[in-house]
Every structure is written in C-alpha cells, then in structure tokens.
Amino acid sequence: MTTAGAGAAGRVPDNTPLDLYGRPAWHRVAAGYVGWGACGLAVALIAAPLASVLWGVIGRAVPVWRWSVLTEAGNGQGGGLANEIVGTLFILAGVSVLAGSVGVLSGIYLSEYARGRTGAVLRGASEVLAGIPSIVLGYVGYIALVIALHWQYSLAAALITLSALTVPYIAKSTEAALRQVPTTYREGAEALGMSPLRSLRRITLKAALPGITTGWLVAMAISVGETAPLLYTAGFSDSLPSLSLTHSPVGYLPYVVWTFYNYPAKAFQSLSYDAALILVVMVLVLIVLARIVVAFTQRHTERN
Amino acid sequence: MSLSSPAARSVDSPVVVDRGDGVAMRARGLSLGFGSTAVLADLDLDIHRGTITALIGPTGSGKTTFLRSLNRMNDKVAKHWHRGDVLLDGSNIYSPGVQLMALRRRVGMLFQRPNPFPMSIAENVLAGVKAHGIAGKQHYRAIVEARLREVGLWEAVSSRLGSSPFNLSGGQQQLLCLARALATGPEVLLLDEPTSSLDPITTEHVEALLRSLAPALTIVIVTHNLAQARRVSNRTAFFYQGRLVELTDTTKLFESPEHPETANYVSGRMG
Numbered sequence: 001m002t003t004a005g006a007g008a009a010g011r012v013p014d015n016t017p018l019d020l021y022g023r024p025a026w027h028r029v030a031a032g033y034v035g036w037g038a039c040g041l042a043v044a045l046i047a048a049p050l051a052s053v054l055w056g057v058i059g060r061a062v063p064v065w066r067w068s069v070l071t072e073a074g075n076g077q078g079g080g081l082a083n084e085i086v087g088t089l090f091i092l093a094g095v096s097v098l099a100g101s102v103g104v105l106s107g108i109y110l111s112e113y114a115r116g117r118t119g120a121v122l123r124g125a126s127e128v129l130a131g132i133p134s135i136v137l138g139y140v141g142y143i144a145l146v147i148a149l150h151w152q153y154s155l156a157a158a159l160i161t162l163s164a165l166t167v168p169y170i171a172k173s174t175e176a177a178l179r180q181v182p183t184t185y186r187e188g189a190e191a192l193g194m195s196p197l198r199s200l201r202r203i204t205l206k207a208a209l210p211g212i213t214t215g216w217l218v219a220m221a222i223s224v225g226e227t228a229p230l231l232y233t234a235g236f237s238d239s240l241p242s243l244s245l246t247h248s249p250v251g252y253l254p255y256v257v258w259t260f261y262n263y264p265a266k267a268f269q270s271l272s273y274d275a276a277l278i279l280v281v282m283v284l285v286l287i288v289l290a291r292i293v294v295a296f297t298q299r300h301t302e303r304n
Numbered sequence: 305m306s307l308s309s310p311a312a313r314s315v316d317s318p319v320v321v322d323r324g325d326g327v328a329m330r331a332r333g334l335s336l337g338f339g340s341t342a343v344l345a346d347l348d349l350d351i352h353r354g355t356i357t358a359l360i361g362p363t364g365s366g367k368t369t370f371l372r373s374l375n376r377m378n379d380k381v382a383k384h385w386h387r388g389d390v391l392l393d394g395s396n397i398y399s400p401g402v403q404l405m406a407l408r409r410r411v412g413m414l415f416q417r418p419n420p421f422p423m424s425i426a427e428n429v430l431a432g433v434k435a436h437g438i439a440g441k442q443h444y445r446a447i448v449e450a451r452l453r454e455v456g457l458w459e460a461v462s463s464r465l466g467s468s469p470f471n472l473s474g475g476q477q478q479l480l481c482l483a484r485a486l487a488t489g490p491e492v493l494l495l496d497e498p499t500s501s502l503d504p505i506t507t508e509h510v511e512a513l514l515r516s517l518a519p520a521l522t523i524v525i526v527t528h529n530l531a532q533a534r535r536v537s538n539r540t541a542f543f544y545q546g547r548l549v550e551l552t553d554t555t556k557l558f559e560s561p562e563h564p565e566t567a568n569y570v571s572g573r574m575g
Contacts, residue, residue: 184419188481191377191415192432192488193408202431207422300468301422 054280061277064270074238074251078267081275083240084251088224088282090241091158091234091252095223099163099170100216106167107174107212108200123175130168137165138229146233153235153249161229166219170212177211178204207301210294220286224279227254253279328353328492328522329374329411333388336373338381343369345546346388351492356514356523358533358554361543362569367526370543371494374524375411376404392492409436412490416497418477420469420484425461428469428480432488451483455513475506482513493517495525499532511536530570534558542566 023029072080106126114122141161151157181204189199205212235249236259242248253275260272329351336344344366351357351374359367372378373390376397389396397407409432420428429448433439439447448465452458457479461472469480478498485493495514499507514523514536527533533540534554541551542565550557550566561567568574 182419184415184417185421187377187415188419188421189431190380190404191375191408191413192435192484193405194431194435195405198435202423203421298422300424300427300470302470 057273057276057280061273064273065277066270066274069271069274073240074271076238078265078271079238081253081256081271081278083238084253084256084275085278087234087237087241087250087252088254088279090155090250091162091230092220092223092282094155094159095162095166096216096220098159099166099219099223102163103167103170103215103219104174104212106171107178107215108205110171110175111178112196112200126168126171129164130172132165133228134165134226135228135232137161138232141229142232151246153233154244154246155234155241155248155250156245158230158234158250158252161233162223162226165226165229166222169218169222170215173215173218174208174212177208177215180211181207206297209297213290213294217286217290221283224282224286225254227258230255253282326353327351327391328393329524330391331370331373331388332391334370334373334386334390335388336369336378336384336386338378338385339383343546344373347548349541349548349551351522351524352539353522354519355538356518356525356536357551358537358540359524359526359543360528360530360533360540360569361549362574363528364545365543366546367541367543368496371496371524371526374492374494375408375413377413379404405436409488410490411492411494412485412488413494414478414482414485414496414498417501418474418481420472420477420480423469424466425469425472425480426465429483429487431484436488438488447487451487452480454486455479455483456509457483473506475502475509478502478506478510482510486517490521492522492524495523497526497528500528507532530558542569544569 066080069080069082070085071082073083074080106122110119110122110126138161141157141164145151145157145160146153185203185207186199189203194202230252234252236255237249237251239251241250256275257272257279260268260275263269327350331347331349334344334347334349335342347370349370359371361367369378373386374397378384378386386398390398392407392410396402397411412432421431423431426444426448429451430444433444433447449458449462452461457476460476461480469477472480478501482498499510502510511532514525517523518538525533525537537554539551540554540557542549542557542561542563544565550561550563552562557566558570561570565574
C-alpha cells in the first residue's frame with residue numbers, strides 16, 4: 001500500500017485540481033466587496049462628522065478672527081479670551097497632575113496588586129464612576145465643595161470634580177497597558193534581582209507608556225471640553241484667574257462657546273467662534289505633544 | 305568569597321575547583337508543585353562549584369522547574385508550594401529572612417528567549433549594576449565595555465551603545481542578556497535552554513563562552529539538546545517525571561548510565 005493511500009483516510013479527496021490562476025467563486029468576490037464596502041462606510045461615518053465640525057468651526061472663526069483675543073481679557077462688551085484661555089490651561093494642568101497621578105497609581109494598583117474579589121469590586125466601582133453623567137458629578141461637586149466646604153466657585157472645586165470624572169479613563173488605560181507588557185520583561189527584571197518598584201519604574205511603566213498616554217489624552221480632551229461640571233464648580237469670571245485655589249471663580253473656553261453663542265451682540269458671537277477654534281487647536285497640540293513624547297520614550301522598544 | 309578563576313581547564317578532564325566542600329548549591333529533600341500537582345518529588349542534588357551541570361530529561365520532567373527553584377523564580381506562580389531545602393553556600397535560600405534581590409544577585413539567570421529591556425544597549429548591561437548599586441557612575445563605561453567584550457559583542461555594538469537592542473540579531477540579543485547577567489557578578493548562573501532560539505554558529509560561540517566562564521562561575525544549564533549537554537557540561541542530571549534519576553559525570557552518564565531509563569533516554573529510545 002502506498003503512503004498516500006494510507007494517509008488519505010479522513011482527508012478531502014484529492015481529485016480536484018488545484019487551480020492557482022482561475023477566478024474565485026462569485027460569492028467570495030461579492031463577500032469581499034461587501035466587507036470592504038462596510039469598512040469604507042464606517043470610515044466615512046467617523047470622518048464626515050469630524051470634517052463637518054472642523055469646517056464649521058474654522059469657517060465661522062477665521063472671518064471674524066482677531067489676534068487680540070489671545071491677549072485681551074474679557075470685558076462687558078466683548079473684549080478678548082485671554083482670561084478663558086489661561087483658565088482652561090490652569091484646569092488642564094491641574095487635572096493633568098491630579099487625575100494623572102491618581103489615575104496612573106490606581107491603574108498600577110489594579111494591574112499589579114488587586115487580585116480576586118478586591119480587584120473586581122474596584123474595577124466595577126471605577127466603571128460606575130466613569131458612567132456617572134458629568135452634570136451629576138458637577139452637582140455633587142457643587143454641594144460638597146462649593147457649598148459645604150465654603151470654597152465657593154473656584155479652581156480647586158473644578159479640578160477635583162473634573163478629576164473624579166477623568167480618573168477612571170486613565171486608570172483603565174493604565175491597567176490595560178501594564179497588563180500588555182510582556183512577561184519576559186518582568187521575569188528578566190526579577191531574575192536580575194531588581195526590586196518590584198524599580199522594575200515598575202524603569203521597565204514596565206516605560207513599556208506601558210503609549211497606552212497610558214492614550215488614557216491621559218482622553219482625560220485631557222474631556223477636561224478641555226466639559227462644560228456641565230464646570231458650570232457648577234468653576235463658575236465664570238471675566239478677569240484673569242487669580243492664583244488662589246478657592247474663593248475665586250475661573251473663566252474657561254467651553255463656557256464662552258456655550259453662552260456667548262446665544263448673545264445678541266455680534267462681538268460675543270464672534271468670541272464664541274474664536275473660542276471653539278482655540279479649543280480645537282488645543283486638542284490638536286495636545287495630541288501632537290503626546291505623540292512626540294511617546295515616540296521619544298519608545299525609541300528603544302521592539303516596534304522600532 | 306573570591307570569584308577569581310583558577311587555572312583554566314579543558315572540559316574533557318573536569319577539575320572540580322575545591323572551595324570548602326566544593327558544593328555551590330544543594331537541594332535537600334526538595335518537593336515542589338503548584339496546587340494539587342507535584343512537579344518535583346523529594347529531590348537530592350548537588351551542584352559542584354565551578355562546574356557546568358546540565359539538566360536533561362523529556363518535556364515535563366521538571367528540569368526547568370528545578371532550575372527556577374534555584375533562584376526562587378517559581379515563587380510567584382499561582383499556588384506554588386515547596387518542601388525541603390535549597391542551599392546556597394550552606395544556607396537555605398527558602399529561609400524566611402532571605403532577600404530575593406540579594407539571592408538573585410548571587411544566582412543569575414538567562415532565559416530561553418532573549419529578553420533585552422526596552423532601553424539602550426549600554427543601559428541593558430548596566431540594569432543590574434544600577435539596581436544593586438554595585439558601582440559608581442564613573443565605572444559604568446568600563447563595566448559596559450568589559451562585559452560586552454567578555455561575551456564577544458563589543459566589536460559589533462561599540463559604535464551604537466546608545467541605540468535600541470531590538471535592532472540586534474536574536475543571537476546578539478541573547479549575548480547582551482548574558483552580559484547583563486554577568487555584570488552583577490553572580491556566583492551561579494542558571495541557563496534555561498539558552499541556545500534553543502539561536503543559530504548553530506552563535507550556539508557554538510555561547511558554548512565556548514560558557515566553558516571559559518565555568519571555573520570562576522558555577523553554571524547550571526537546562527537543555528533539550530543532548531549533544532550540547534555532552535559538549536559543555538562536566539556533570540549531567542537526568543530528570544524523569546519529577547524525579548532525579550541519575551546525576552554523574554557527563555561522560556559516564558552518556559556512555560555507561562546506571563539506570564535503564566537514562567540509557568533509554570540518552571540513546572534516543574525515549575523522549
């Protein structure tokens with residue numbers, strides 16, 4: 001008996017010639033077109049609103065743009081946006097530090113230490129926090145910080161409220177990124193006698209940085225754009241923010257976009273367009289900066 | 305304890321470097337497992353100082369688990385348990401007060417697949433040196449050069465010490481990991497199939513390197529490659545189903561093994 005005969009049991013019969021050059025069956029061709037079509041449609045569904053937003057913002061803002069909005073603070077008749085720009089930057093910096101540190105540390109805890117039931121409960125709690133509507137968090141911040149602690153409308157109240165909103169995103173992405181770090185890095189560090197903390201600082205966190213940065217970017221984008229929680233906590237101010245954390249309201253760009261748009265005066269409407277443009281530019285700058293930082297820190301990784 | 309190397313010796317005529325009782329590490333009644341599975345059963349085994357000991361045996365025989373018990377790399381595996389002792393220079397590494405960091409500085413390890421860290425080539429060599437605060441900054445350059453020369457990688461990488469190790473070939477990456485392990489000055493080096501992902505020429509280079517390191521360093525190597533065990537080791541241990549069947553001089557183990565199981569395995573009739 002030949003080996004071919006012996007091995008043929010249970011195999012597909014060998015009598016169809018393997019045609020390497022023929023046309024594939026029509027249903028495969030059709031399925032291919034449908035698949036690609038669905039992908040293209042999905043891309044269009046994402047890209048179209050983005051293009052529309054950019055077009056709407058730039059198209060309205062550019063004709064009325066004055067460079068002086070960057071340097072003048074607001075006044076009763078319009079003025080500039082300097083106070084709101086500085087206020088938004090203060091909020092960004094504050095959330096970046098506060099939510100960034102709490103979020104990354106939470107993510108490290110969830111990924112490296114939280115086991116079993118503790119981990120499940122904490123992860124669930126974090127998801128619940130992420131699911132709370134921002135206006136509810138804003139109201140809680142208002143009652144707890146602005147009223148109960150007598151901080152009044154203030155930077156501190158805004159930062160804490162926005163951080164509560166954004167920490168879950170940073171924690172989740174940090175945890176996911178740390179879990180994806182290859183075990184070989186951890187084992188190598190362990191076998192070399194590195195302390196767990198050193199291994200985390202020098203190797204694991206560094207390898208997880210792109211993922212952590214993604215979460216941080218989402219948090220920053222939320223902080224730049226959120227309006228509801230800030231209405232309750234930051235208040236609004238026409239003058240440049242003071243350096244005090246409490247008892248001093250802060251102006252911020254989304255408020256301008258949201259409120260000035262409905263004012264009858266042309267000057268205010270123009271400011272609202274300008275504010276929207278500045279917000280978009282801020283987000284773009286953040287993304288570019290984050291990309292640069294990530295590329296620099298990842299220059300020694302396997303992907304390069 | 306001095307790590308200076310005595311006169312060089314050839315592999316064919318193994319000279320056990322005698323310091324005290326000549327035993328670097330010793331397992332005494334070691335049983336080890338995970339959950340309800342026992343992987344190692346009541347093992348007694350001596351690793352002679354300054355020699356190369358090869359651990360051979362079929363897949364699942366427990367040789368890698370045993371290797372990893374010598375620097376306690378099994379500790380973190382879920383449901384790990386052990387009975388018995390592993391002695392390093394006469395003291396039990398499983399004693400409650402033992403510092404894992406200090407243990408692993410004395411007992412280094414090289415893995416099956418090269419695992420450079422995501423940092424520059426020079427930083428990789430220095431990773432352990434910095435972690436243990438072994439030398440000051442002014443010595444870093446010298447350490448990097450010395451260790452890379454020791455593994456024969458210096459010529460290839462001296463011009464790109466600051467660049468990524470992941471552009472190196474697999475063999476070069478493994479040599480870099482060896483340089484990294486040597487840089488902390490270990491007394492014992494554990495190798496888990498270190499050449500299984502390397503090409504024959506690099507493998508030959510690594511084997512020659514191990515032989516030259518041996519008198520100063522105690523080496524334990526797990527290998528599936530019987531020819532390699534024969535080429536590099538002074539003594540060979542045959543593991544089968546979690547038990548140590550036989551540990552004796554390599555030549556004897558391959559040419560006149562005492563146990564039929566060993567004979568079957570080394571002659572290719574089993575495994």
